[in-house]
Amino acid sequence: MILKVICNPDELDVDYHQKVSAFENILSAQRDGNHVVYCDRKLIRHFRGSSHLSSSSLQTISELHFLSREYKTVSNEISVVVHVLFDRSHYVNNLDANGQNIIEISYDYFNSTLRVQPSTLIPENDKDFDFFKIIADGYLNRKSNYNFNLKLSKHCGYGSHTYSVYSEYKSSQKLALCIVDNDVKYPGASVGSTARQFGQNGFCIDGTVEAKMLSVREIESLLPEEVIEEALVSKGYPANSIDVLEKMKRLEQISSGEFRKYFDHKDGITLKQALQPSWSAFWKDFFVAEPTFGIKPCAQNNDCIECGSCIKLDGFGERILEKSLEVMDDSHKRKLFERLSGIILEEWEAIGEKVIAWGCAPKAGRARAS
Incomplete structure (x- = not known):
């Protein structure tokens, strides 16, 4: 700082x-x-x-x-x-x-x-920390007047313990920034259990700490499509994974950028889940183009009949963030930013700004003439 x-x-x-x-x-x-x-x-x-x-x-x-x-x-x-x-x-x-x-x-x-000692970044897990650092490095490269390094300690909350870790830093007055997913599954839904612990007004600076909630369901929602594609091609995914990506890109486009904000990028979503009360108003329409949607009785009466052949919009599996991080580690951080748009660009900039503010550190051996 x-x-x-x-x-x-x-x-x-x-x-x-x-x-x-x-x-x-x-x-x-x-x-x-x-x-x-x-x-x-x-x-x-x-x-x-x-x-x-x-x-x-x-x-x-x-x-x-x-x-x-x-x-x-x-x-x-x-x-x-x-x-x-x-x-x-x-x-x-x-x-x-x-x-x-x-x-x-x-x-x-x-x-x-x-x-x-350096400020602490409190993410939900190690991979989140790595992603936030990549975003911050990219943001730092874009700011020509920020001649800084990035230096942060890490203390992961691992989901449900994130708030207790944050609270310990708050009570002991240590400098720390905490970032959590919102885990919102459809527009108007409540935030998830981790974010809920912070309370309605808890995402702010409070003493020597700050809590920030992402504006998307999960950190995977912020992965650039080009990075996901490179991960699918080069990291051992089955060939049909590209079809899953193309479908996601199409649904993202027709929803004007809303689909990925709420989509589970790891596990995907089934029609059974989409037909749940409160979910269907947002999710049902994304299944309309599926080949068997029109002949599904559940699609007509919004009630799952446990047919055993539920339609699913697939995700990319548990390791998509890990594999995408490997791709980004090999990329020029500034160029990652240059290809972004929409909510992903907005959130990358917001994250980068916060992480740099809390983690900026001097570059060694620098001295400018006055």
């Missing part, structure tokens, strides 16, 4: 040694590549040559002098930023200033070196 130090050097007298200790830890976050640190030049001038800072901190101060103009610009643009307040203690607060989310934290928070 960007740690923006808000400190008037003329007001450092109170608890001076404790503030210097916190400042040294904050500088170590920049030096260790865990967080980006921005200080204005007045503060930098105050500490340059100071006998109260270690030699490594003095070197970091010199580097921040050269980077201050660049960091100042980005710290005002990025969607989430930490303001470290040296005129308060035992304080955490959240603000929204002109669309930017600000986490205000008092300096004493950083008196422990544990507080300057």
Whole structure:
């Protein structure tokens, strides 16, 4: 994250040694590549040559002098930023200033070196983490003024435990971003059990953490069609899998981008499922073009008769995300973005923006002239 130090050097007298200790830890976050640190030049001038800072901190101060103009610009643009307040203690607060989310934290928070470790990303599983990182890398490559690395710790929630992991980070005031699927199976349906634990107003910044819910049922809904196709062709899938993909693409097109938002990309959906109350208004029409739909009694009376030959819109199996990640790992991340459109592009940009805000880190050995 960007740690923006808000400190008037003329007001450092109170608890001076404790503030210097916190400042040294904050500088170590920049030096260790865990967080980006921005200080204005007045503060930098105050500490340059100071006998109260270690030699490594003095070197970091010199580097921040050269980077201050660049960091100042980005710290005002990025969607989430930490303001470290040296005129308060035992304080955490959240603000929204002109669309930017600000986490205000008092300096004493950083008196422990544990507080300057990388932010944590809390996904539902390991593959989700890998996908979010690919998206963030692609987003970072598109932002020419973001000369950052990406550095995040990982703590998976593995489905039902995601909220408890998130709550632990929240209560212990650790910096963390949590992202979950919405598990919504058709328009107007309730969110799934994992997302439901966060509550109706829980997807926001709260103290030192933020929860984000995807606008699609599952993370597979965000896989580009070209990536799925490459996975089906090159990763050992049966030849008829391409027919499944072509059908999905056709249904996505005729639904104006709604089909994949709710489709189960792993298991697919049967007509029996589609005819359930509340489901049928959305799902039934996607089966109309199936060859045997017209002769199915259940299609006329919306009531499954357990015929034993249920029509199914197939999915791609449990490993489609894993295999698609293998394809994307071998792709140019920026070009992945260039081929996106519609809700997939919107969600990739939203995810990329959030993950970069929470996980941006300095590139090693960079110093620009002022």
